[in-house]
Amino acid sequence: MQERLAVLDGARGVAVLGILILNVISFGLPQAAYLNPAFAGLPSVSDIWAWGLQNVLAEQKFLTIFALLFGAGLQLQLRRGKGNEEMKSRLSWLLIFGALHAIFLWDGDILLPYGLVGLMCWRMIRDAQSPRSMLRFGLVLYCLGLLLLLILGWLSINAAPSSFWQPDWQTLDTEISTKLAGGVVAMKYRFHQMISMLLVVILQYGWQLAGMMVAGAGLVRSGWLQGSRLPHQYRRKALILIPLGILIQLPGVWLNISGGWSFHWSAYFGQIPREIAAPIQAMGYLALWYAIFPSIQHTRFARAMVSVGRMALSNYILQTLLCYMIFYGFGWFNQLNRVHLLMLVPVIWLVNIAFSVLWLRHFRQGPLEWVWRKLVYWSTHHHLQHESW
Numbered sequence: 001m002q003e004r005l006a007v008l009d010g011a012r013g014v015a016v017l018g019i020l021i022l023n024v025i026s027f028g029l030p031q032a033a034y035l036n037p038a039f040a041g042l043p044s045v046s047d048i049w050a051w052g053l054q055n056v057l058a059e060q061k062f063l064t065i066f067a068l069l070f071g072a073g074l075q076l077q078l079r080r081g082k083g084n085e086e087m088k089s090r091l092s093w094l095l096i097f098g099a100l101h102a103i104f105l106w107d108g109d110i111l112l113p114y115g116l117v118g119l120m121c122w123r124m125i126r127d128a129q130s131p132r133s134m135l136r137f138g139l140v141l142y143c144l145g146l147l148l149l150l151i152l153g154w155l156s157i158n159a160a161p162s163s164f165w166q167p168d169w170q171t172l173d174t175e176i177s178t179k180l181a182g183g184v185v186a187m188k189y190r191f192h193q194m195i196s197m198l199l200v201v202i203l204q205y206g207w208q209l210a211g212m213m214v215a216g217a218g219l220v221r222s223g224w225l226q227g228s229r230l231p232h233q234y235r236r237k238a239l240i241l242i243p244l245g246i247l248i249q250l251p252g253v254w255l256n257i258s259g260g261w262s263f264h265w266s267a268y269f270g271q272i273p274r275e276i277a278a279p280i281q282a283m284g285y286l287a288l289w290y291a292i293f294p295s296i297q298h299t300r301f302a303r304a305m306v307s308v309g310r311m312a313l314s315n316y317i318l319q320t321l322l323c324y325m326i327f328y329g330f331g332w333f334n335q336l337n338r339v340h341l342l343m344l345v346p347v348i349w350l351v352n353i354a355f356s357v358l359w360l361r362h363f364r365q366g367p368l369e370w371v372w373r374k375l376v377y378w379s380t381h382h383h384l385q386h387e388s389w
Contacts (some may be wrong), residue, residue, distance in 0.1 A: 007289070015309075018062030032164060035165070055253055068283075091118040095119070103190050111316070138214035138218060139215065141211030141214060153268025182328060238288035238291055245280040249277045
């Protein structure tokens with residue numbers, strides 16, 4: 001069982017490090033740059049290549065892995081006999097962490113939507129009859145999110161380009177000056193961005209997120225995410241799913257580039273191939289990890305990934321603190337191109353790994369994981385004492 005938990009923690013570590021490949025763009029450049037490399041004019045050839053590789057290999061893939069593993073974690077918590085109050089408390093505190101993170105540090109937070117969607121779907125996971133039904137229902141929810149994305153695209157087909165895709169220079173200047181200024185002004189800006197993000201989660205993205213959480217819970221219940229298959233079975237899945245995901249995306253990438261990232265195509269319809277490919281490729285990446293883990297589990301690399309995964313929350317916030325210092329503290333925001341930003345990623349990874357390995361030599365869990373557990377314990381027992389009184 002310990003090996004199976006280790007492979008799951010290691011996969012979570014890979015996901016936490018992988019999401020930085022995209023998050024560093026959101027930290028280092030204006031918001032519109034995350035999806036649109038032509039937000040301020042035609043990008044350089046190197047930036048186009050960087051965007052293309054990020055889009056095909058990383059964007060949404062590691063977030064999807066993280067969502068699958070989050071759902072897997074919910075299933076494991078329920079299997080360990082966590083009660084309704086403890087589950088609600090755990091997810092509510094995650095939501096609060098996310099809101100604080102989004103307002104005080106970074107407007108690209110994922111903890112808030114994960115906590116919110118987790119509160120909406122953990123009962124579905126608890127009451128599901130079988131792994132097969134969970135996988136089917138997860139797929140339905142995910143496809144509903146894609147359908148809503150298509151509908152939003154059709155509704156916007158005659159609209160002027162939105163500021164999230166093609167901001168004018170005044171909007172860009174305001175964002176840059178606000179983020180560099182910090183303080184109350186920046187917090188107000190991040191608060192408004194958080195509200196906009198919540199609307200996106202409710203209207204569209206939350207359905208995809210819920211689908212992947214339910215599917216991840218189903219994969220744990222089936223044993224797939226607990227390493228119950230043989231390495232060659234996982235390897236076969238990886239060899240099929242990763243190339244398939246890449247092939248699905250290539251036409252969309254080409255159309256985005258050849259169309260100059262036009263708002264009316266790229267902002268909505270151009271995202272569909274990547275969104276279809278994301279769960280396929282994410283499953284391929286997971287299968288690859290599960291295929292190689294038995295042969296590398298005693299290596300420093302595998303132990304490092306397991307350590308990072310055991311401290312996923314602390315490492316996610318550590319990435320924010322480091323990027324906040326680099327881009328807003330040192331004033332590097334909007335000063336580097338995509339290629340230069342990607343060169344920073346391995347440096348931050350090394351800090352994540354060193355922090356995790358050294359911390360877990362002395363403590364059983366990460367600092368924020370410890371705080372989270374204590375808050376859940378306090379609020380759950382306080383609630384139960386209040387009820388008994």
